[in-house]
Amino acid sequence: MIGARRKVRMMKYSDKNKPIICMMTQSTCYKGTKKMAVKGVLWHSTGANNPTIKRYVQPDDNAADRDAMIKLIGKNAYGNDWNHSSVQAGLNAWIGKLADGSVAAVQTMPWDFRPWGCGSGSKGSCNNGWIQFEICEDGLNDAEYFAKVYKEACELTAYLCQMFGIDPNGSVNMNGVKVPTILCHADSHKLGLGSNHGDVLHWLPKFGKSMDTVRADVAALMGAVPSDDVPVADKVDNPEKTIWDYLMRKIGNAYGVAGLMGNLYAESGLRANNLQNSYEKKLNITDAEYTRLVDENAYPDFVRDKAGYGLAQWTFWSRKEALLKFARDKGKSIGDLQMQLDFLWKELNIGYQAAMIVLQNAENVREASDAVLLWYERPADQSDAVQKKRAGYGQGYYEKYAGDGKLPASGGMSNADCPFLVRVTAKDLRIRKGNGTNTAWTGKYVPPGVYTIVEVKAGKGSKAGWGRLKSGAGWIALSYTKKV
Numbered sequence: 001m002i003g004a005r006r007k008v009r010m011m012k013y014s015d016k017n018k019p020i021i022c023m024m025t026q027s028t029c030y031k032g033t034k035k036m037a038v039k040g041v042l043w044h045s046t047g048a049n050n051p052t053i054k055r056y057v058q059p060d061d062n063a064a065d066r067d068a069m070i071k072l073i074g075k076n077a078y079g080n081d082w083n084h085s086s087v088q089a090g091l092n093a094w095i096g097k098l099a100d101g102s103v104a105a106v107q108t109m110p111w112d113f114r115p116w117g118c119g120s121g122s123k124g125s126c127n128n129g130w131i132q133f134e135i136c137e138d139g140l141n142d143a144e145y146f147a148k149v150y151k152e153a154c155e156l157t158a159y160l161c162q163m164f165g166i167d168p169n170g171s172v173n174m175n176g177v178k179v180p181t182i183l184c185h186a187d188s189h190k191l192g193l194g195s196n197h198g199d200v201l202h203w204l205p206k207f208g209k210s211m212d213t214v215r216a217d218v219a220a221l222m223g224a225v226p227s228d229d230v231p232v233a234d235k236v237d238n239p240e241k242t243i244w245d246y247l248m249r250k251i252g253n254a255y256g257v258a259g260l261m262g263n264l265y266a267e268s269g270l271r272a273n274n275l276q277n278s279y280e281k282k283l284n285i286t287d288a289e290y291t292r293l294v295d296e297n298a299y300p301d302f303v304r305d306k307a308g309y310g311l312a313q314w315t316f317w318s319r320k321e322a323l324l325k326f327a328r329d330k331g332k333s334i335g336d337l338q339m340q341l342d343f344l345w346k347e348l349n350i351g352y353q354a355a356m357i358v359l360q361n362a363e364n365v366r367e368a369s370d371a372v373l374l375w376y377e378r379p380a381d382q383s384d385a386v387q388k389k390r391a392g393y394g395q396g397y398y399e400k401y402a403g404d405g406k407l408p409a410s411g412g413m414s415n416a417d418c419p420f421l422v423r424v425t426a427k428d429l430r431i432r433k434g435n436g437t438n439t440a441w442t443g444k445y446v447p448p449g450v451y452t453i454v455e456v457k458a459g460k461g462s463k464a465g466w467g468r469l470k471s472g473a474g475w476i477a478l479s480y481t482k483k484v
């Protein structure tokens, strides 16, 4: 029975459906550059308010399909596009608005042509190996346009990763620097491998995105796991691991981290843009809308509205005021996870040192959890029942992440137990063609979520054995899953 009620999330681009191609062979870069071994994909955005592709991309003067291309992309009436020898830069692709206003990607050089994109830094240049494209910026305030170009850029990146066998969560060593396979111009500068530009990090965080969400979204697209295998709640980006890793680096004690995370979960469900539910109703507004209005300076009541907001559900006016100032100073969205973690850390160190000391030295989760509840969060209800509940959440995180971060094998996962459900939390669990690490990788990962296993076999690389996915996508190592 094949595909009876299966909905496969397909990638937009494939061999059969390539992006629009408009090679700009009249440009200096196209004529003068050389081929490269592709290592990854690097994102740019233009830094100028003009979302139309025609501003930058035009077909060759003598291109056979020139008229059709002009119709599709639009005509640059000023002749200041980049298909000229006067422009000393060149990209492999562009993303922006076509003539009809729809958003698309247009390829302008072969993928293995070395772009003149990110410049260089003290340690070299990502131009040696990274396919690069520009996203045409608008005024950076339009959530709808942003969502479209972000999605298109993820689709293009997934297509390229698939084509060149790139692991979207991987990294490569270049000149002694560990470089993520997917990064942006600003990242390349930080690594000493690009010129000093801020793109795309002046834009993505405004809408709650980052290069981490890009990597996760690209990996999810490449996974293309049948959607009926994944419950809705698990499709939402899960920031758990990011928070755990951040707090472990800072606190260094797994009991402390787990106790703090259990409380944050109780407050916000670990969602950084979470507006207190009762205010969503009262103000008739969603988490995302509230966040956008605050970011756009269109909601002056943020500090004094008494609505809990963010990871720790900051509520009291002076704390919200400090949070807002912190976000503005950093140029980040008020709903930005990383910014909130930095703020949380700062608060704990400055105003809550007693709780901090307990977090660093606690010898069990309950001790740490109680310190956070009673000294830091201080909700109205601090009863024993609430204490136990929050410590219970924390204990869950401890069991999940303490140690080497991998889940212990659990029982009840034999062939006789089939079918059964397992939870996957790792972002990079590979789907293989057979039951063992000695069988081929399908090129896909299972995104975090809950899956049905229909057959179990012993095999190399997983003490708990290998499970065959009900979807037919292949086999996964059960040692890295937990039975639910």
Ligand SMILES: [Zn+2]
Binding pocket: 043, 044, 045, 117, 118, 185, 197, 199
């Ligand atoms: Zn750039």
